[in-house]
Amino acid sequence: MAKEGVLIFVPHDILKSKELVSYSVRNNISTTQLNTIVYSFVSACGRDTSKLNLSARTTHRYRASIMSELSLKNKDDWHPSDKVLVHWDGKLMDTLDSISTDDHLPILVSGDNSTKLVGVPPLPHSNQKGDPHKGDVISTATKQLLMDWKCEENVVEMLFDTTPSNTAQKAGACVSLKKELGRALFWFACQRHVGEVILSACWDCLKMEGSSGPTIMLFKRECSVAGVALGRKYASDVRI
Template sequence: MDRKASIAGMDTVTLAKEQRHQERIRSSEKRSEKCEKLSKAQFSEAVLTDSSCSDNERPLASFIPDSKPNKRSHERTAKSGTEAFIPHNILSSPILVALATQIKMTPAEQSAFTEAFVEEAGGDPSQVSTSYSQSAKVRRVVNKKIADEIKKSWVTPKFTSIHWDGKSLPTLQDKYEHEERLAVAVGNSDELKLLGIPAYQSGTDERAGEIISRLTSELLKAWQCSGNVVNMMFDTTSSNTGHMTAACIQIPTAP
């Protein structure tokens, strides 16, 4: 019948969607009723205004209420453009470097795009540093500065959890070669911070659990949050859950 009930989280989500749908229907009905009342009022006003005229003399438009609302004009005005100064070291702008890195633009692509943009804007590309080597060098320096500022400004939560997980990924130099990457993150219910994704080689004299614990401990020290970790999350592999060389045992005892 009309009794409301839910069994699990999915039913709760479905119920919320249905309630929003019913609310939209009720709002639409209210708008229709309001428009209908307004149309009747306009029709009655038109009839009373033209009551002095006979039906033959009265125009037909007076009997038809204007129910369509007035449409707003959406005319677009042509932009006149703007003048801007492009410095010679535009490639070293932190905003542009962060944006190029975020959209995965290579240094060569960023250099070619900047040169074409300057030329299209009517400037002289020879007066701007747009070389590939300069773009790659500046990107490394600026990204390091941005990372250092983020690390300095981050405030560690009082109580946080640590989560790590490894995965085999292609190397940065050759996509056909693979290496092990360890993702380490800390956070709580309100905030999550990725500390780093260091690479390591498996199959060496050092065991996997020892490598994971060493890399994780180094990241915790670098971000100055080793004393705030109260919980650990990891996969149930032997390198994480072993009783002697597991990462979950060695991390709490790391200096």
């Protein structure tokens, strides 16, 4: 019995395929890896690979063009919910030289139907703690992206961490964004950071160890002691 197969036509510019480009980007496949996959597939089918355009530079140009088209289509096809929440959180990221870092601001909006990453704009990096101008920069970048995605009128809530650049009474990002949009917004502070603020106030009042990072040594020591005690109890129960 003869084995059945499928006869397909592979065009010379197969790497222009939107489906192929979208799949490779979602799965973090580089242009070189994509060329290798297509070359191996065509070669395994016993076909002439010289008729394909597998230049790395051409593949990169195809991908940049296709991704621009897909991003515009994605923006046009997306429709926000009637009421959405906007969430931002700054993140220091390594630059291409892996020596310095840049401050980026991921901004998301979420509603009844979906959560959408609307952009990750770069911000001017400042080494000054509690920079009074950072809140205005954050609110301006956030409003611009909301306008680009045509959802600025749908925003009713803000989700943020409790850093001074966000919560300052006069120049914080929350106050500035409220002024930019011209209406009141619900403040939804991150629960973890709210807990840190309350805990730091207790620490200051009791003149105990300050918290300068995610690990508080007092908690670490107490958890270690509790873990040892629980282990001993479990061991005694097993022996019984």
